[in-house]
Amino acid sequence: MTDNNRGIGEAVVRREDSRFLQGRGQYTDDMNLAGQLFACIVRSQHAHATINSIDGSAAMAMDGVVSVLTHEDFAAYGGVPCGWGVNNKDGSPMAEPKHPILAEGVARHVGDPVAVVIAESPIIARNAAEHVQVSYSELPAVVSMQQALDASAKPIHGDTESNLCFDWELGDREAVDQAIAGAHHVTKLELINNRLVPNAMEPRCAIGDYNSATGDHTLYTTSQNPHVIRLLMGAFVLQIPEHKLRVVSPDVGGGFGSKIYHYAEEAIVTVAAMKLGKPVKWTSDRTEAFISDAHGRDHITTVELALDREGNFLALRESTHANMGAYLSTFAPAVPTYLHSTLLAGQYRTPVIYAEVKAVFTNTVVVDAYRGAGRPEASYLVERVVETAAREMGIDPVELRRKNFIKSFPHDTPVALTYDSGDYAATLDQAMIASDYAGFEARRAEAKQRGKLRGIGIACYVEACGVAPSNIAGALGARAGLYEAATIRVNPTGSISVLTGSHSHGQGHETTFSQLVADKLGIDYDSIDVVHGDTNRIPFGMGTYGSRSLAVGGTAIVNAVDKIIAKGKKIAAHLLEASEADIEFENGEFRVAGTDKMKPFAEIALTAYVPHNFPLEELEPGLEETAFYDPKNFTFPAGTYVCEVEIDPDTGTTEIVSFHASDDFGRIINPMIVEGQVHGGLVQGIGQALLEGCVYDTDSGQLISGSYMDYTMPRADDVPSFSVDTCVTECTHNPLGVKGCGEAGAIGAPPAVMNAIIDALSDYNVRHLDMPATPNKIWSIIHKASAAAA
Amino acid sequence: MYEFSYHKASSLEDARSTLATAEDGKLLAGGMTLLPTMKQRLAAPTVLVDLTGIDMAGIEGKGDNIVVGAMTTHAAVASSSLVQQTIPALAALAEGIGDPQVRNRGTIGGSVANADPAADYPAALVGLGATVVTSKRSLSAEEFFTGMFETALAEDEIITAVSFPVPEAAAYQKFPNPASRYAIVGVFVAKTANGIRVAVTGAGGSVFRNAEMEQALASNFSPDAVKNIAVDSSGLNEDIHASAEYRAHLVGVMASRAVAAM
Numbered sequence A: 001m002t003d004n005n006r007g008i009g010e011a012v013v014r015r016e017d018s019r020f021l022q023g024r025g026q027y028t029d030d031m032n033l034a035g036q037l038f039a040c041i042v043r044s045q046h047a048h049a050t051i052n053s054i055d056g057s058a059a060m061a062m063d064g065v066v067s068v069l070t071h072e073d074f075a076a077y078g079g080v081p082c083g084w085g086v087n088n089k090d091g092s093p094m095a096e097p098k099h100p101i102l103a104e105g106v107a108r109h110v111g112d113p114v115a116v117v118i119a120e121s122p123i124i125a126r127n128a129a130e131h132v133q134v135s136y137s138e139l140p141a142v143v144s145m146q147q148a149l150d151a152s153a154k155p156i157h158g159d160t161e162s163n164l165c166f167d168w169e170l171g172d173r174e175a176v177d178q179a180i181a182g183a184h185h186v187t188k189l190e191l192i193n194n195r196l197v198p199n200a201m202e203p204r205c206a207i208g209d210y211n212s213a214t215g216d217h218t219l220y221t222t223s224q225n226p227h228v229i230r231l232l233m234g235a236f237v238l239q240i241p242e243h244k245l246r247v248v249s250p251d252v253g254g255g256f257g258s259k260i261y262h263y264a265e266e267a268i269v270t271v272a273a274m275k276l277g278k279p280v281k282w283t284s285d286r287t288e289a290f291i292s293d294a295h296g297r298d299h300i301t302t303v304e305l306a307l308d309r310e311g312n313f314l315a316l317r318e319s320t321h322a323n324m325g326a327y328l329s330t331f332a333p334a335v336p337t338y339l340h341s342t343l344l345a346g347q348y349r350t351p352v353i354y355a356e357v358k359a360v361f362t363n364t365v366v367v368d369a370y371r372g373a374g375r376p377e378a379s380y381l382v383e384r385v386v387e388t389a390a391r392e393m394g395i396d397p398v399e400l401r402r403k404n405f406i407k408s409f410p411h412d413t414p415v416a417l418t419y420d421s422g423d424y425a426a427t428l429d430q431a432m433i434a435s436d437y438a439g440f441e442a443r444r445a446e447a448k449q450r451g452k453l454r455g456i457g458i459a460c461y462v463e464a465c466g467v468a469p470s471n472i473a474g475a476l477g478a479r480a481g482l483y484e485a486a487t488i489r490v491n492p493t494g495s496i497s498v499l500t501g502s503h504s505h506g507q508g509h510e511t512t513f514s515q516l517v518a519d520k521l522g523i524d525y526d527s528i529d530v531v532h533g534d535t536n537r538i539p540f541g542m543g544t545y546g547s548r549s550l551a552v553g554g555t556a557i558v559n560a561v562d563k564i565i566a567k568g569k570k571i572a573a574h575l576l577e578a579s580e581a582d583i584e585f586e587n588g589e590f591r592v593a594g595t596d597k598m599k600p601f602a603e604i605a606l607t608a609y610v611p612h613n614f615p616l617e618e619l620e621p622g623l624e625e626t627a628f629y630d631p632k633n634f635t636f637p638a639g640t641y642v643c644e645v646e647i648d649p650d651t652g653t654t655e656i657v658s659f660h661a662s663d664d665f666g667r668i669i670n671p672m673i674v675e676g677q678v679h680g681g682l683v684q685g686i687g688q689a690l691l692e693g694c695v696y697d698t699d700s701g702q703l704i705s706g707s708y709m710d711y712t713m714p715r716a717d718d719v720p721s722f723s724v725d726t727c728v729t730e731c732t733h734n735p736l737g738v739k740g741c742g743e744a745g746a747i748g749a750p751p752a753v754m755n756a757i758i759d760a761l762s763d764y765n766v767r768h769l770d771m772p773a774t775p776n777k778i779w780s781i782i783h784k785a786s787a788a789a790a
Numbered sequence B: 001m002y003e004f005s006y007h008k009a010s011s012l013e014d015a016r017s018t019l020a021t022a023e024d025g026k027l028l029a030g031g032m033t034l035l036p037t038m039k040q041r042l043a044a045p046t047v048l049v050d051l052t053g054i055d056m057a058g059i060e061g062k063g064d065n066i067v068v069g070a071m072t073t074h075a076a077v078a079s080s081s082l083v084q085q086t087i088p089a090l091a092a093l094a095e096g097i098g099d100p101q102v103r104n105r106g107t108i109g110g111s112v113a114n115a116d117p118a119a120d121y122p123a124a125l126v127g128l129g130a131t132v133v134t135s136k137r138s139l140s141a142e143e144f145f146t147g148m149f150e151t152a153l154a155e156d157e158i159i160t161a162v163s164f165p166v167p168e169a170a171a172y173q174k175f176p177n178p179a180s181r182y183a184i185v186g187v188f189v190a191k192t193a194n195g196i197r198v199a200v201t202g203a204g205g206s207v208f209r210n211a212e213m214e215q216a217l218a219s220n221f222s223p224d225a226v227k228n229i230a231v232d233s234s235g236l237n238e239d240i241h242a243s244a245e246y247r248a249h250l251v252g253v254m255a256s257r258a259v260a261a262m
């Protein structure tokens, strides 16, 4: 621990806050390069249409317009690649239709990029975009997954047989069928996991820059993983080798998954900058973001849970349709499969599980990972079906869960994962006490006197974080490894630059990672700087998503620090004329064991760079070490959430009156940042449960919820003051014992909220209600029941 | 936003004549509705005539009326002690419009001229039997609001003030759209010198009165008198947030809550 108390476990105020809260961040759109031009993208207004012709001549004729690009200008390049291949049940590969940078003959969703106008100002570009004449012939839009798979539906892609992308399975079908057939009780639910629009605060932006003197390309982009973009765009789209392509992601204002992917606009500005010899910037506006950022969720599922007479789980069967949208986004195929069905055991010992997932193309915006990515969908269906089974069998829902908990670790689930640690009963107990679960009936009775329907719901979630062991990911179809890299650069006077492949876009890495290094090296927190988001400054990186930054990126940092200490010991041994084996490192001091002979860290650093009397045969000068860390396993955060709601039967409005979260995130580096991550996740989870719903017109394929006038983003007054705590079991396979906390809230909250609503409506005989549970939907249930009773 | 020319009017007459001669002129008040529409390129006026230089803001008592100048912001109405004392329901309504930024820019004249079917003020105007004063004439609120985003205003006519008769008692209850926070249904109930008035916004194409509720309240002024009066859902608005039936139901609920609050 450092004397200034900013090591592991301290609630250090975020270093980032001073620049972010004062509006002094440097976001991509804040950057303006000399001579920069501006791109405006002409997007399809139709969900599905043949493009007969594109005439840019009127736009070109306008003052200040430099270029109009169409798919022909990109003919030499590849399409937007998909980074994860999933196989069908029979082992054949998924259908992987071409995803052109600009629509080639057919527009496949409202917002599909069709042409690009490049001009001297954003306004000129936008004005001119309206003068690009695109002649469309509308085609019938395939909007819902049912429409897409209907026998009469035409495939929306010319190069696939149908709108089915893949038909995948996991688990032992026969064993599950048998267990279900012989079970005492089977609970079956049909549910929809509603489609969401991510809505990061900062809309996407990209600037392409090309230096014709050196042949170097630079792409500034709002990405969660600049190295991944360099790889995907460089190798698969534009054939630019890594050493000629620099990708910079400066401050990024939120991602939630939507900024993982390689988007066409990044390739567009890179190519345009090269063609035109000037930097080209594209900035999305909010309206454009709604129709061009990858959406999230959108599953239709049937789930069955089989139980014996005592309530022991015997089997679980899932059949899901997952919407891919019009094309395959970077990680899309992995989300409803390997990031989803592998979590179907939840916190339970369910002995056999079978999942089949059909992925479907529709004329809608692409769908990909969004905060939680597959795990919210899994925890939702598991926790909804467990809750429903408890109600049907007349067993207390808490006791049914407790009875089926996994109690010993490591635990192999029937869906390919090995949970390393956890104490589900302890987390549950903690949540029960903190939420005064026992006192609920009195609160319900009191609410009833006020005319309110009060309900309580719990959810016990588990998730897999720290994606991913590369060998597992590779075996499951990932076309990349998922390790992380870090460099510790000790500067001559002892200050430190931490170069990390993780990317912070709201997570506070600059603080947390500095705490880690300060703690490990026993040096001043303020002498440490964290550098991220630039492929030219950082050796390598896989970026930030899937709550991986601390468990994977943090471990890489710690491993690099260990290498620094090892080398420091060598230098100290030399300076102190001792054997290396006798050197101990503690509190920033290298000491000969059992003596008062000591060299402080700063002196070791200086010696490394001023090697006047260095044993050069044994030791190189300098003090800089890099580590790549590939995790051995996923990490498995878990928790119990308790939600209490009050419904106003007159209007159907749900108020969340209290929400408690007990989470096991393993060891905690900065409790304040963790709490903030939980709060944010809970708000997104509550948003999904109560408010957010992405709605398309099923005939025209127009996005109805295309702005904040209709898409309900949660606001501060939609949520209660949260009560959160943690219950720690350490991860067993990374040196920090950490698990990850970035997505938990969004994973655990939706089922907790929905279970509470169903509980509140228990007098109305409702088995299930799809999210978002809007006042109108709830009122309809109450109204119908009242009408039937009358 | 397309290019336009900007004129800051120095007087009402200057504003009126500029508007009258402009090819496609538009008055600019708080800009809270007009500017977003222009940014989305849904409106493309060639001339904006800014009213902020004309002295049309302010609230005063004139006999039995509270006169609110057209350029008075929602925040000013909400925080006016005169309004709070005489028509607290009006102050509360203004306090419930949008967010602080919107309330500090948006004006009563702009809101009323825009006649958004989900706007709050129209319920107060019709509920209180207010008079809209323009550069040309005075007309009753019911004459003024003619349809969805439609008013009786002529092309070059400017609202200068809204005059509200002080009621015996009044209350407004709003069921907000969860996304936009405009009214899905808002009901303004007032006991006025001319009897009880019930005005509904958000539910239909334009603000309307509910005669059945007014009569019921006249004989029995209690929440229960209106709660279960069936409102015909035909012709009511329908969107992804609320069906017509739900809106019809909410009219009764909001009306009874307004009565309960009086």
Ligand SMILES: Cc1cc2nc3c(=O)[nH]c(=O)nc-3n(C[C@H](O)[C@H](O)[C@H](O)COP(=O)(O)OP(=O)(O)OC[C@H]3O[C@@H](n4cnc5c(N)ncnc54)[C@H](O)[C@@H]3O)c2cc1C
Binding pocket: B026, B027, B028, B029, B030, B031, B032, B033, B034, B035, B036, B051, B070, B071, B096, B097, B098, B099, B102, B105, B106, B107, B108, B109, B110, B111, B112, B113, B114, B116, B118, B119, B120, B121, B153, B157, B158, B159, B160, B180, B181, B182, B183
């Ligand atoms: C985020 C947001 C939330 C909102 N929420 C609500 C809400 O909950 N409830 C609600 O009722 N409203 C809401 N509004 C609308 C708000 O009240 C606007 O302020 C109002 O509708 C327009 O007033 P303005 O002064 O901004 O007018 P402007 O936008 O300047 O003008 C609106 C229209 O009125 C015309 N006009 C303006 N002044 C006059 C005049 N004196 N005479 C004749 N014509 C005139 C203009 O030419 C224009 O056509 C919201 C707006 C926003 C942006």
